[in-house]
Amino acid sequence: MKNKIFTYILIFTLIVSNFIFLHSASAASSLDQTVQSQLGNSNIGVSLRSLTTGKVLYEKNGDIGRKPASTLKLLTASAALDVLGPDFRFETQIYIDGDIQNNILYGDLYIKGKGDPTLNKNNFLTFAKVLKRNGIHKITGNIYGDDTAFSGSQLTPGIAVEDESFYYAARTTALTMSPNSDYDAGTMIVNVKPTKVGRSPQINAEPNTSGMRIQNRAKTVSKGQRNTINIVRRYNTNQIIITGNIPIGSSAKEWVTLFDPTINTLHALKLTLAGTGLKFPSTSTVKRKKVPESAELIYTNQSIPLKTLMNTFVKLSNNSIADILVKTMGKEVYGNGHINEGLKVINEYGESLGLHMDQWSFEDGSGMSHKNRVTPNELTYLLLNVRNEPNYRILYSSLPIGGQQDRLIGGSLRKRFTSTALQNRVVAKTGSITGVYTLAGYVTAKSGRTYTFAIMTQNQTSNKVDEIDQVVKKIINDY
Template sequence: MQLGRWIHTSAMLVGLSFLLGGCASVSPTSNGLDQWLADPALQGATVSLVVRDARSGNTLYQHNPRTRLMPASNLKLLTTAAAMDLLGPQYRFSTQLLSNGIRQGDRLTGNLYLRGLGDPTIQFADYQALAAQLASQGVRQVQGDLVFDDTWFDAERLGVDWSHDDETTYYGAQISALTVSPNSDFDAGSVLVTAKAPVRVGVPVSVEVFPPTDYLQLSNRAVSGPGNTYGINRRHGTNLLQLSGAVAPGRQSQQLVSVWEPTQLVANLFEQALKQQGITVLGRRVMGATSPAGVTVQAEHQSAPLQELITPLLKLSNNNMSEALLKAMGRKTANSGTAAAGVVAVAGFLKRQGVDTATLKQVDGSGLSRQNLVSAQTLTDLLLAASKQPWFNAWYNALPIAGNTDRMTGGSLRYRLRGTPAQNNLHAKTGSMGGVSSLSGYITGAHGRRLVFSMISNNYVVAGAQVKALENRVAVALSRWDD
């Protein structure tokens, strides 16, 4: 989410600790946790921290355990665990090329439908492959319309109460059942904009957009020069990208920017792909119509299975993938590809695991909304329940692992807790928004005792790095747990 994929370094904190009221330990020793929760950086903030034995579920330490707070990307723990249970580890997203027409030589008489079933991992090359599959069947002309069917999900492109400040960012990209990702991180609904600065100062930068498309328009006022002032703004309701500022001479800057209406971008790209294969469509482009009964599959692309997709999702805290899973769960359980139906599906999973859903509020899949409210108690309930599931190992390994510098192993924790007992020990989900930080997961103590824990901090006014440093110190204290 907003800061969920940024790298948080552990800033060293200076100052004496003052004991805060309301910290209750049910263990003979707090193992130093009282000290870190009493740090001045958290003065005036609200913190919920729960530590439990992973085998028995017994509470070892608690501080405001049932206080509901904004969890940021820790909400993805709920979404992905429910998805592994409801959709299954082998679940695959699908994108289909369909027709209600009849083949007559190299002509297809009837409409051609590109039907998206929510795949946030599909890329331009995959759409090109779908067009190539059609061409390999000898089709050169479609005597009908080209219909882009994104009706598997609803038309609500953004989550509930998402901030307008996030609208142009990759982590706030619009959600569609028919979308495209510009990279292997699967940042669906975005394009990659590369600005290259000439060596000569004052000369305009050159700009490349990937996937290559004329769906976006550029207003380029960026130049080669000092100051590192380059930036991109997408005007609301449009795909006009306004580039301004300076890029250092001879250097380049790459930035992901969300698009307005990703289904339209897919239409632009797929029409390109058909032309590349020498396939002509005589009819119209039709947007958002439902594929009729009786159509036949001409070509199909499937994603990797969910048990593999949760690795980039959790390691890199991918919002769009989380929202696609939420709506996919709604579609499966209630035949409704909406976030609201997905939330009901997640609640059903939690209830079956004995988690009290009356004590939490979920409105999206990623945690980007500030209306989400969860307590550390609830998150530890989930962590304990997940550990008993047949899919647990895949889900556990998909969590970021502290201090492991491999990007798809350490994820958002890869630069944190190096050289401590928590390195390659802590498996946990991070979360960050303005004034919000969270860390929840699994860690092994000094004598081999497996712990689950959750720490959520809200309403602090210090730099986020200071709170991340406190989370690190809590993790180290847990890695040294000695009772």
């Protein structure tokens, strides 16, 4: 009797196993047809991996390195959570060097930055209150900025000349500021509003002009005419040129990178302090200078914790935060806030996860460089292995969710996978640079099973987002 039961169980197991195998083979074959029809065979890579077994269920050029674009942030974010810790906070310190008499600081003010990408005008207003609490209403000297926590070039490798003035290519220094709650550090926002027909429009900058020179060459035109406003920072200068026409009833807004975040932050700070009534002599200036030993620390500002910042970083694919985190990891681990030291830390973290780092090549942490390479199979392997990390839930929660309209939930996927049948099934990181479109993350199929996937395209002459989404939909329907 026992032998018969064993035989039945064995036969049943073989039948089920054979069915699963045939279904898997059929699904892979069908998926391959979709991949080929939507994306072709060359300059693409696809990997689909089981979370249960860890095995690759389907791949197309899975072991060929491709440009990851912003899917590289998956590794950067995971490394930062592990190396810095979820409760890590950036610090910005205020020092004074001199004597205070009759509410006058006979000396200089120092601000020492350590990379806080969230530093903003509200913090500057707090600094003004701190100074006044310390009995300071006038400063006779200068305002100095200490940005020695970071070293090397302000621009990350691979930034093209034509991208240098745009927010996604912002320069990185240890003393920087953000104009908004998205923490687009190293940028300022320029708003243009019409006045009267024939006159120059009104220009407003956030947090303020910050030492940038704005040339308003634009003109207000009658309602109904075309808005042709163009706002750009002239290459390698602090000059912002505004040209074109703005019709009555319209507006224009542009994020422009700061020419030198440290100096521009100092200008913005000084303008804000002066706006609260703090006085400076006409000879007062702003400069870089390391905090001297004679200076007295009077205040330390702390940013929001990394676990909170992670949401903005990943969902909105913030390049500035990525670059800052890389340098910060280098500073924290090796005492040198150089990008190369930070990349070394990320590489070592990848090795600790069991990744095959010989299949990774990167010169930044944001994915902006066209020299970055990683294989699709390694991306899905990262997504598999990172699930065992103590901070995985934070990382997972920071990923964009397909079809969720709130930009701090859906992020860069809020306008994709919007149908009821697809909503919430795709939790993944998008990537896009010139000619490159990528998507990597987790997908839950109609079967209820969840997989890791990576779809990578490069050298494309047209947008491939819709085609990538068709491949993901195929996975949802068939697996």
